[in-house]
Amino acid sequence: MSPIVRVQGLTRRFGRRWALRGIDLEVERGTVVALLGANGTGKTTLLKVFSTLLRPTAGRVEVLGSVLPRDQDYVRAKTALMTPTGHTYEELTGLENLRFATHMSGPPLSDSSLHEILMGVRLENAANTRVRAYSTGMRKRLELARMQLRTPELVLLDEPFVSLDEEGIQLVQSKISDWRSEGTSVIIASHRIATATAGADRIVRLERGRVASEETA
Amino acid sequence: MNSLMRQTKAIFWKDIITETRTRQGFSAMVSFAALVLFLFSFAVGPDTDLLTQLAGGLLWVTIVFTGTLSLGRAYQSEELAGGVQLLRLYPGDARAIYLGKLAGNLVILTTLELVLFPATAIIFHVDLLPHVTSLITVAALGTIGFSVIGTFFATLTVHLRARELLLPLLLFPALVPVVLGSVGATDAFLSGDPLGRAAGWLQLLIAYDVILFVVCVWIFPVVLEE
Numbered sequence: 206m207s208p209i210v211r212v213q214g215l216t217r218r219f220g221r222r223w224a225l226r227g228i229d230l231e232v233e234r235g236t237v238v239a240l241l242g243a244n245g246t247g248k249t250t251l252l253k254v255f256s257t258l259l260r261p262t263a264g265r266v267e268v269l270g271s272v273l274p275r276d277q278d279y280v281r282a283k284t285a286l287m288t289p290t291g292h293t294y295e296e297l298t299g300l301e302n303l304r305f306a307t308h309m310s311g312p313p314l315s316d317s318s319l320h321e322i323l324m325g326v327r328l329e330n331a332a333n334t335r336v337r338a339y340s341t342g343m344r345k346r347l348e349l350a351r352m353q354l355r356t357p358e359l360v361l362l363d364e365p366f367v368s369l370d371e372e373g374i375q376l377v378q379s380k381i382s383d384w385r386s387e388g389t390s391v392i393i394a395s396h397r398i399a400t401a402t403a404g405a406d407r408i409v410r411l412e413r414g415r416v417a418s419e420e421t422a
Numbered sequence: 423m424n425s426l427m428r429q430t431k432a433i434f435w436k437d438i439i440t441e442t443r444t445r446q447g448f449s450a451m452v453s454f455a456a457l458v459l460f461l462f463s464f465a466v467g468p469d470t471d472l473l474t475q476l477a478g479g480l481l482w483v484t485i486v487f488t489g490t491l492s493l494g495r496a497y498q499s500e501e502l503a504g505g506v507q508l509l510r511l512y513p514g515d516a517r518a519i520y521l522g523k524l525a526g527n528l529v530i531l532t533t534l535e536l537v538l539f540p541a542t543a544i545i546f547h548v549d550l551l552p553h554v555t556s557l558i559t560v561a562a563l564g565t566i567g568f569s570v571i572g573t574f575f576a577t578l579t580v581h582l583r584a585r586e587l588l589l590p591l592l593l594f595p596a597l598v599p600v601v602l603g604s605v606g607a608t609d610a611f612l613s614g615d616p617l618g619r620a621a622g623w624l625q626l627l628i629a630y631d632v633i634l635f636v637v638c639v640w641i642f643p644v645v646l647e648e
Contacts, residue, residue: 290504305435309512
């Protein structure tokens, strides 16, 4: 089976600054990969390229067998990205945010299904509270709930453990484990080594926009 | 319902809910518009005949100024939610983002005009009642023209650092036909249209609105990707 992500010589430049300097990487289907590195090493840029948010400056990027940016519509339909700040609207309640996301994603889920998803991330009591009143950890949980509205083949998590308490971290780890058992590939970008590598099949370390090392966990 | 319609409705609904829950923003826009109208009336002076003659032009300049502020606000909630580019990650036609935002801007601007037209009548001593139907037609066409091009340029400049400055710089020249048509038709109707010029201005507005809408909808996905 072909890898879900195959990258050769990927570079990405922002003005004069090189964020990625020739990345070669392959991610097998159904595996969990931890992408580690200090701030500014290119983790977020790499995930943004995989999710089609950024175009590569040079190099070949193949995601789900499709070459980017040519086949990006197909990749978008099968990929889910969690950003560090999340994609939730402050003036909407938690439930309304999910309602919006489900209408944007495909045939919408019913409110009872959305309530169940909120219950799964322990936000059932805050379903009708506006997100502006949520703590950072609650926002992260809502983002996790939003990720569950679709059944993606590739999940990209950018700093998913930041601002979470122990219970929140366990929730994310349990969801990662569910995705893995469903055959979904997961790439986690994090600088929290111990948390990110727990349950990972492979660990890739980035340094100054390059792959510094790769090891099987 | 197809995905374009469903996503358009979702974005429109989200923007309207957000706007109704941040009412202070809308109140500030109404206050700003009223202030601009008052400043114009002070600048023109106490000559009521002159005020009446200039009413159409000053009203539409006020709508353009206030509408430009409203366009900036339309993307504020997206920026707080991580940026409009994240909406691109939902599968489907990117035109839904444009159409949803456009519908939201139309509703907000129309609500603003519901306040501005009566305010103009009071401040500039103009009797709007005999021309209500004609003025509603002009307002609808002018508002559509403004929102169609304004939503497009607001998206184009959303990621730029100096967007507050660049948006009017790009928008105002493109709005010249809309402003000319709206002011011309408003003036013609308010003066009883003795020369029969209103129809020509309305035709200009209709033609410009249709052309702009087709072009903006067509090239929006490209603009969003870049």
